[in-house]
Amino acid sequence: MSHSFFALLSRMKYIHRWALMRNAREENLSEHCLEVGILTHALCLIGNKKLNKKLSVDRAVLRALYHDAAEILTGDMPTPVKYRKEELKTAYKKVEKEAEERLLSTLPDYLEEEYRKVFFPEEEENTAYENKLIKAADKLSALIKCEEELRSGNQEFATAAASTRKKIEEMAEELTELKIFMEDFLPAYGKTLDELTE
Template sequence: MAYNFFAIISRMKYIERWALMRNSRQENLCEHSLEVAMIAHALCVIGNVRYGRNLNAEKAALIGLYHDASEIITGDMPTPVKYYNEELKTAYKQVEAIADVQLLHKLPEDLQPSFEKIFKTQEGEDELYMRKLVKAADKLSAFIKCIEEKNAGNSEFKTAEKSTLKSLNKLKRELPEVLDFMDDFLEPYGKTLDELS
């Protein structure tokens, strides 16, 4: 029997992000997920090295890769709509959870438990903290997109940049890894390839 999981996951490249905004360069879900995975891994490494945590950085990277996989089924709901009110936010979270279960059922039964550990939060303080860092990586990726659009002369992302920075400033108080990443790595995102070399 053939299983559809990876064929469906490969369709992330067709899901465009920032649908309500004019983009100087479109970003798809596949690109975003890779960036979130890399940043989530970095945040966990920072936590382990600088703050003595015991976080599974490799698992965080996998969670980052799959964190929006449900959008292959649901589409990318624009943030202002998704978070319009608590009822809509709760309903959308339920739809995402159903989509995740549908995706997991596209795997052979014997592989499902291994992937459930990525898709579903496990117990433990380190697990919860790691997942907070993945969410922070998602915000950092969004902020980086805003920086890139601004540098391309697109003022369309001005409000998104302000609101994302506000969210990140709140996260910095709770998650010092976010502050470290922003201090150590954000500024070069505004540079040209020649300046980076």
């Protein structure tokens, strides 16, 4: 019997983000999820190594890699639409959950339980905090994209960059890992390859 889960996941590369805006360089869901996974990894390691926390790095990174997988079936709902009203947010969460269940149904029984733990994790020690770090990594990825667009002369992203930076600064008041990343690593994103490798 053929199962379609991984074939569906491979379609992440066809889902374009920032659909309501003119992009100097399009970003797809696959690259976004990878970047969120990388950033989540960094935030969790900062938490464990610098702040003596006991975060489950592997669990958080794995969840970050799949954090937007439902968009394979739903498409990317623009943030201003998704979060404009509580009713829309609630309705979208329901659609997202149904899409995740549909994705899981494309797995054989012997794998479904393991992937269910990724999509619908049980509350364990630090799970709620790791969720916040994944959300912070998602916002960081958005800010990196916005600032990249601004550097390429695309002023279409000016408002999104400002509001995303404000949200991240608010999140950093609670998440010290995020504050450290912003200070130690974010400034390098504006440099050229030659500057980065000097």
